[in-house]
Amino acid sequence: MLVAISLASIVLAASLPRINLGRYKVDAARRIVQGTLQQAHRTAIQRQHDVIVSFDTAAAQMRVLHDVNNNRGQDPDEQVVRVPLQEGNSFAAPASGIRGGPAAAIAGSTLITVSGLPSVIFRRDGATSSGFEVYIRAPGAASNDYRALAVVQSTGRVESFRSSGGAWRKDGQ
Numbered sequence: 001m002l003v004a005i006s007l008a009s010i011v012l013a014a015s016l017p018r019i020n021l022g023r024y025k026v027d028a029a030r031r032i033v034q035g036t037l038q039q040a041h042r043t044a045i046q047r048q049h050d051v052i053v054s055f056d057t058a059a060a061q062m063r064v065l066h067d068v069n070n071n072r073g074q075d076p077d078e079q080v081v082r083v084p085l086q087e088g089n090s091f092a093a094p095a096s097g098i099r100g101g102p103a104a105a106i107a108g109s110t111l112i113t114v115s116g117l118p119s120v121i122f123r124r125d126g127a128t129s130s131g132f133e134v135y136i137r138a139p140g141a142a143s144n145d146y147r148a149l150a151v152v153q154s155t156g157r158v159e160s161f162r163s164s165g166g167a168w169r170k171d172g173q
Contacts, residue, residue, distance in 0.1 A: 023145060026138035029089035030147035033134055034158050036062055036083050037122075037149065041156040044122040054117035055106045055134065057091040060084060063117065072114060072121070085136070092137035094146045098161050098168040099133075108132030120151070128156050 054063040097103025110130040121129035131153035148161040160171040
């Protein structure tokens with residue numbers, strides 16, 4: 001019995017350094033961002049007002065503004081929620097984006113700026129103000145270990161991707 005426990009602890013100690021915790025951290029951050037974007041989409045449709053999601057790359061957090069009067073600004077009676085990425089994750093630009101070519105941490109053709117932050121508006125008809133991509137990386141992750149979310153402008157649908165050896169693959173495929 002003692003020999004079996006000793007052998008199990010040796011095998012465990014040898015395999016422990018190979019566990020990539022960064023992969024799990026970046027997956028958790030992807031789920032946080034994806035859930036926040038999906039909730040903003042649902043809220044805009046259900047409450048029939050704009051919801052603005054801003055990305056604070058320096059603080060590694062999102063700012064969600066319930067823009068009840070659709071004026072693209074925060075008024076005293078409007079709710080603002082800050083959602084951190086947690087676990088030291090950050091918005092980061094990969095060498096190449098999911099569509100090829102260089103990418104920014106938050107990339108979109110018609111992103112707006114709200115309070116100095118790149119932002120997107122989820123509208124009450126389900127569309128967004130811009131199609132865009134968000135790239136996330138965990139501390140200590142492999143140099144090509146990124147997660148990406150792409151949002152379709154016409155529908156607000158959020159699609160998830162992961163990098164694998166520099167190549168992007170859609171989750172679930």
